[in-house]
Amino acid sequence: xxxxxxKWIEFINKYYKYFLIPIVFFTHKLLFFLTDPYAQPIRxxxxxxSFIQNLGLLFFSFILVYGSVRNVNRLNKRLxxxxxxxxxxxAQVFVQLMLSTIWIFIYQFVVVKMLFDVNIFSLITSPDxxxxxxxxxxxxxxxxxxxxxxxxxxxxxRNFRMETAEMxxxxxxxxxxxxxxxxxxxxxxxxxxFVFNNFSTVSxxxxxxxxxxxxxxxxxxxxxxxxxxxxxxxxxxxxREVKFIESYIYLISIRHGDNxxxxxxxxxxxxxxxxxxxxxxxxxxxxxxxxxxxxxxxxNINIGVADDMLRVSNNLQRFSNPSQISTRIGIExxxxxxxxxxxxxxxxxxTADDFIVELPLLD
Numbered sequence: 370x371x372x373x374x375x376k377w378i379e380f381i382n383k384y385y386k387y388f389l390i391p392i393v394f395f396t397h398k399l400l401f402f403l404t405d406p407y408a409q410p411i412r413x414x415x416x417x418x419s420f421i422q423n424l425g426l427l428f429f430s431f432i433l434v435y436g437s438v439r440n441v442n443r444l445n446k447r448l449x450x451x452x453x454x455x456x457x458x459x460a461q462v463f464v465q466l467m468l469s470t471i472w473i474f475i476y477q478f479v480v481v482k483m484l485f486d487v488n489i490f491s492l493i494t495s496p497d498x499x500x501x502x503x504x505x506x507x508x509x510x511x512x513x514x515x516x517x518x519x520x521x522x523x524x525x526x527r528n529f530r531m532e533t534a535e536m537x538x539x540x541x542x543x544x545x546x547x548x549x550x551x552x553x554x555x556x557x558x559x560x561x562x563f564v565f566n567n568f569s570t571v572s573x574x575x576x577x578x579x580x581x582x583x584x585x586x587x588x589x590x591x592x593x594x595x596x597x598x599x600x601x602x603x604x605x606x607x608x609r610e611v612k613f614i615e616s617y618i619y620l621i622s623i624r625h626g627d628n629x630x631x632x633x634x635x636x637x638x639x640x641x642x643x644x645x646x647x648x649x650x651x652x653x654x655x656x657x658x659x660x661x662x663x664x665x666x667x668x669n670i671n672i673g674v675a676d677d678m679l680r681v682s683n684n685l686q687r688f689s690n691p692s693q694i695s696t697r698i699g700i701e702x703x704x705x706x707x708x709x710x711x712x713x714x715x716x717x718x719x720t721a722d723d724f725i726v727e728l729p730l731l732d
Contacts, residue, residue, distance in 0.1 A: 421483055437521050438524055648728065
């Protein structure tokens with residue numbers, strides 16, 4: 370959401386040159402006064418003469434700002450700060466002082482000619498020039514040079530800030546792209562693990578019970594369709610995940626019978642919360658893969674909600690000789706996916722009797 374403060378900042382960034390012109394104008398007058406606050410004017414100017422003098426100074430401020438912007442932009446291309454900071458600093462100060470000196474002479478020539486009907490060059494070189502007038506001229510040169518360097522500093526600082534902000538945006542975009550790529554890779558790991566566990570079941574059912582095999586294939590297609598449709602989703606509603614799990618539980622019941630018992634009890638108010646897709650399927654597969662599931666030792670898997678967390682638990686009855694072959698898909702996969710999409714991680718609790726995974730429910 371774009372706030373009014375953000376819009377105001379964007380407006381200033383876009384038109385900062387126009388804001389800088391009056392700042393330069395008043396800064397110049399302030400510095401001119403502060404260098405000698407008790408100085409008396411050479412002569413009292415009329416309203417028309419004061420207007421001409423201020424108008425000339427405003428135009429001088431305009432030229433100084435736009436000239437400084439062009440100088441900094443050209444130096445950024447020809448002599449960037451990263452190439453040689455010291456040389457760039459010397460070049461920028463030199464160019465800025467050259468710019469201000471040229472326009473100071475032009476400004477002084479026009480204003481002095483209009484107000485006093487005197488050529489500024491003749492005035493400076495005149496032997497009759499009083500110390501007071503000489504001081505006023507050099508005071509103007511001094512304050513103009515300071516203001517010019519001040520303008521150059523502001524423009525350079527703004528450029529640095531804009532470049533830094535742009536680099537941060539690019540870094541954030543690259544980080545997001547990398548995270549999305551990693552997430553896709555993690556999702557794609559699920560497919561082989563899921564498919565291989567069901568091939569043998571389908572093959573056996575075709576020979577034994579064609580009607581049951583057909584029902585199994587239909588549910589298998591629903592499950593696989595869900596996985597394909599949501600492979601590009603970072604999160605999905607718990608309601609859709611539970612609907613998917615119903616078809617998946619049917620496959621488990623055919624594969625393992627009563628050896629694996631899965632119960633789902635999720636209150637309705639939590640169904641619109643979100644989790645990474647295919648998370649529940651992966652946890653069920655993980656439990657079946659690492660635990661004994663037999664008629665005498667059934668594996669009980671419970672899916673519910675506790676303390677605003679989705680809890681998946683199973684009784685712990687590990688194999689005495691666990692298989693050495695592993696696809697390395699399981700809790701780490703889920704943790705990685707949660708970390709990418711939300712910055713949160715599931716909580717894993719293992720006791721002597723139970724294995725519990727608590728999943729954050731996302732909004």
